[in-house]
Amino acid sequence: MEKNRLEAFSDGVLAIIITIMVLELKVPHGSELAALQPLLPVFLTYLLSFVYVGIYWNNHHHLIKAAHKVNGAMMWANLHLLFWLSLFPFVTGWMGENHFQPVPTALYGAVMLLAAIAYYILQSVIIAQEGRDSKLAASIGRDYKGKASPLLYAVAIAASFFQPWLAGGIYVLVAFMWLIPDRRIARVVEE
Amino acid sequence: MEKNRLEAFSDGVLAIIITIMVLELKVPHGSELAALQPLLPVFLTYLLSFVYVGIYWNNHHHLIKAAHKVNGAMMWANLHLLFWLSLFPFVTGWMGENHFQPVPTALYGAVMLLAAIAYYILQSVIIAQEGRDSKLAASIGRDYKGKASPLLYAVAIAASFFQPWLAGGIYVLVAFMWLIPDRRIARVVEE
Amino acid sequence: MEKNRLEAFSDGVLAIIITIMVLELKVPHGSELAALQPLLPVFLTYLLSFVYVGIYWNNHHHLIKAAHKVNGAMMWANLHLLFWLSLFPFVTGWMGENHFQPVPTALYGAVMLLAAIAYYILQSVIIAQEGRDSKLAASIGRDYKGKASPLLYAVAIAASFFQPWLAGGIYVLVAFMWLIPDRRIARVVEE
Amino acid sequence: MEKNRLEAFSDGVLAIIITIMVLELKVPHGSELAALQPLLPVFLTYLLSFVYVGIYWNNHHHLIKAAHKVNGAMMWANLHLLFWLSLFPFVTGWMGENHFQPVPTALYGAVMLLAAIAYYILQSVIIAQEGRDSKLAASIGRDYKGKASPLLYAVAIAASFFQPWLAGGIYVLVAFMWLIPDRRIARVVEE
Numbered sequence: 001m002e003k004n005r006l007e008a009f010s011d012g013v014l015a016i017i018i019t020i021m022v023l024e025l026k027v028p029h030g031s032e033l034a035a036l037q038p039l040l041p042v043f044l045t046y047l048l049s050f051v052y053v054g055i056y057w058n059n060h061h062h063l064i065k066a067a068h069k070v071n072g073a074m075m076w077a078n079l080h081l082l083f084w085l086s087l088f089p090f091v092t093g094w095m096g097e098n099h100f101q102p103v104p105t106a107l108y109g110a111v112m113l114l115a116a117i118a119y120y121i122l123q124s125v126i127i128a129q130e131g132r133d134s135k136l137a138a139s140i141g142r143d144y145k146g147k148a149s150p151l152l153y154a155v156a157i158a159a160s161f162f163q164p165w166l167a168g169g170i171y172v173l174v175a176f177m178w179l180i181p182d183r184r185i186a187r188v189v190e191e
Numbered sequence: 192m193e194k195n196r197l198e199a200f201s202d203g204v205l206a207i208i209i210t211i212m213v214l215e216l217k218v219p220h221g222s223e224l225a226a227l228q229p230l231l232p233v234f235l236t237y238l239l240s241f242v243y244v245g246i247y248w249n250n251h252h253h254l255i256k257a258a259h260k261v262n263g264a265m266m267w268a269n270l271h272l273l274f275w276l277s278l279f280p281f282v283t284g285w286m287g288e289n290h291f292q293p294v295p296t297a298l299y300g301a302v303m304l305l306a307a308i309a310y311y312i313l314q315s316v317i318i319a320q321e322g323r324d325s326k327l328a329a330s331i332g333r334d335y336k337g338k339a340s341p342l343l344y345a346v347a348i349a350a351s352f353f354q355p356w357l358a359g360g361i362y363v364l365v366a367f368m369w370l371i372p373d374r375r376i377a378r379v380v381e382e
Numbered sequence: 383m384e385k386n387r388l389e390a391f392s393d394g395v396l397a398i399i400i401t402i403m404v405l406e407l408k409v410p411h412g413s414e415l416a417a418l419q420p421l422l423p424v425f426l427t428y429l430l431s432f433v434y435v436g437i438y439w440n441n442h443h444h445l446i447k448a449a450h451k452v453n454g455a456m457m458w459a460n461l462h463l464l465f466w467l468s469l470f471p472f473v474t475g476w477m478g479e480n481h482f483q484p485v486p487t488a489l490y491g492a493v494m495l496l497a498a499i500a501y502y503i504l505q506s507v508i509i510a511q512e513g514r515d516s517k518l519a520a521s522i523g524r525d526y527k528g529k530a531s532p533l534l535y536a537v538a539i540a541a542s543f544f545q546p547w548l549a550g551g552i553y554v555l556v557a558f559m560w561l562i563p564d565r566r567i568a569r570v571v572e573e
Numbered sequence: 574m575e576k577n578r579l580e581a582f583s584d585g586v587l588a589i590i591i592t593i594m595v596l597e598l599k600v601p602h603g604s605e606l607a608a609l610q611p612l613l614p615v616f617l618t619y620l621l622s623f624v625y626v627g628i629y630w631n632n633h634h635h636l637i638k639a640a641h642k643v644n645g646a647m648m649w650a651n652l653h654l655l656f657w658l659s660l661f662p663f664v665t666g667w668m669g670e671n672h673f674q675p676v677p678t679a680l681y682g683a684v685m686l687l688a689a690i691a692y693y694i695l696q697s698v699i700i701a702q703e704g705r706d707s708k709l710a711a712s713i714g715r716d717y718k719g720k721a722s723p724l725l726y727a728v729a730i731a732a733s734f735f736q737p738w739l740a741g742g743i744y745v746l747v748a749f750m751w752l753i754p755d756r757r758i759a760r761v762v763e764e
Contacts, residue, residue: 397585
């Protein structure tokens with residue numbers, strides 16, 4: 001039951017983040033097709049960030065499902081994750097409106113990196129409570145994706161200053177990598 | 192229980208979409224009745240889109256209710272549907288502020304069409320899991336409304352460039368067609 | 383369980399309405415106390431509308447609690463109510479920013495009136511299903527408050543054009559009248 | 574079950590408050606790092622308010638958990654608390670954009686103070702119902718933190734006019750003081 005409220009609050013925040021991001025897609029004044037053109041990069045970053053929030057929601061869902069109890073550390077680790085996710089609309093809007101300029105593209109990666117670290121902390125807090133021998137710990141195993149993502153974000157941040165489009169490509173790549181739901185945890189939950 | 196969270200997240204997103212659409216109704220500066228006049232088309236498109244989101248919520252409710260289990264494909268098919276629905280405030284605002292000009296009216300239809308296709312995919316994913324012989328599959332049957340809507344949207348998109356008001360009329364017609372809740376699925380759920 | 387989702391969706395919409403109303407309180411540019419002065423009427427109308435949404439949430443809560451089943455008519459009667467409630471931020475902002483000018487004050491009353499009628503319809507739909515002899519019907523009884531409110535709103539709308547502050551006073555009066563939670567229904571629910 | 578809906582509504586409002594606060598972080602036009610500089614105080618106040626809302630959510634969660642029944646007084650005491658919390662985005666934006674000028678800094682403290690008082694009222698209403706001998710009453714005990722916070726806010730409000738940064742420091746201090754979840758209530762709930 002405690003878990004329910006943690007889930008409900010997180011779902012609420014994630015649902016709002018995913019929806020207010022679309023407010024950066026400002027209704028243009030003109031009514032011709034050309035009026036939409038400057039919005040294309042904003043639309044593409046919106047799509048990318050939508051997928052990212054979807055991935056976080058999906059994995060968060062499986063992770064909390066695997067937890068048997070909620071404690072204070074978990075609540076704050078969860079709020080810490082939500083804090084970085086709440087900055088997605090800002091960095092999405094900034095990168096989109098500036099057509100993937102170096103600094104906005106790097107900042108996008110920095111917030112992605114911090115969110116990934118926050119997720120890792122939340123996961124560690126839950127594993128610490130469930131125990132190193134728990135099914136959750138076993139299912140996460142080596143956690144290749146969880147370890148590769150921060151590295152890829154770091155590479156993308158550096159690339160932003162030389163080849164911003166390469167950075168954008170890395171963000172898309174990481175999203176694709178995660179699009180596959182976390183079958184490892186899903187499997188444990190089903191058992 | 193997994194289903195609960197899918198429902199809760201979808202409800203959250205739909206509740207936010209339906210509510211932030213009203214933000215396009217910008218508070219006018221004047222205080223006379225005339226100050227409201229330019230807002231009339233925005234208000235009418237808001238009403239139309241409100242009804243559409245209401246229809247989606249209603250049918251989504253019945254559809255998820257008929258599902259016995261949630262899998263990864265269903266989660267992503269659901270997020271895909273929410274993505275197109277999240278663009279409703281944008282296309283609603285653009286069509287309303289431009290008084291049903293050709294391109295905004297066509298784009299409104301295009302997002303409606305993509306949302307309808309996304310709903311069809313979600314429905315297919317659920318039927319695939321429930322089985323071709325399931326009550327859900329039987330109840331949906333020929334799915335006349337589900338097949339007619341995309342066609343009507345396509346006609347409306349084409350009509351936007353010649354008779355935008357005809358396109359608007361078709362959008363209203365489709366909404367009326369769906370206003371009747373999906374009794375077929377409702378019946379199965381009750382049994 | 384069907385009821386749960388109707389409640390969850392309504393709660394979501396009401397929570398968003400009550401919160402986005404505050405967005406009309408635009409952060410002023412100056413940093414002196416005087417910069418807040420023009421915001422005072424906006425703040426007061428925000429407070430009034432906050433109380434109204436609180437009342438609707440409270441009574442809605444008790445009403446849905448008393449219903450034993452959710453049907454299609456109830457869902458649409460509920461969405462109809464949410465539609466008028468969703469216009470609260472708009473009319474609140476317009477009346478507040480125009481310092482209780484006649485037309486904005488009358489429109490505020492008109493939306494209040496339409497929301498009251500929508501609530502009455504929802505209540506009637508639920509009573510129709512529960513039966514004229516149900517506890518719910520008995521507890522609502524003569525429904526003095528439900529009948530007096532639309533009349534008072536109508537008087538306030540007319541008064542707006544002569545004495546806008548009188549209209550404002552009536553809105554406050556109706557809010558006070560309802561601030562007392564609907565004990566009649568609450569009593570039935572408890573039994 | 575009644576409690577569920579009170580929690581769900583509060584969670585919804587808190588989730589929206591915490592998320593729309595980020596809208597005050599307006600996407601800058603420039604794309605250089607310097608464009609972010611004026612946003613730094615807005616970001617810092619956003620972080621502070623995020624932590625405050627997180628603390629309220631956390632303690633609210635424990636408090637409602639300890640209540641065995643929901644009554645009308647509790648509902649209104651809860652709405653009263655949500656009202657002051659709903660002003661957080663406004664005072665956060667004003668203080669942040671004005672770089673901790675006296676009046677905005679004092680107003681921030683005033684809203685914090687009123688929210689603290691509202692929380693105290695809600696707590697008292699719940700204790701009144703649970704009984705002076707209840708576990709909840711025993712666990713809250715002397716309530717040092719609950720009594721110190723309003724005093725500290727009052728000091729900060731006064732300090733705003735002489736040393737705004739001292740006021741800011743006090744706000745940070747109070748947040749740290751509360752960051753430790755309310756173990757007293759948590760303990761009772763677990764028993």
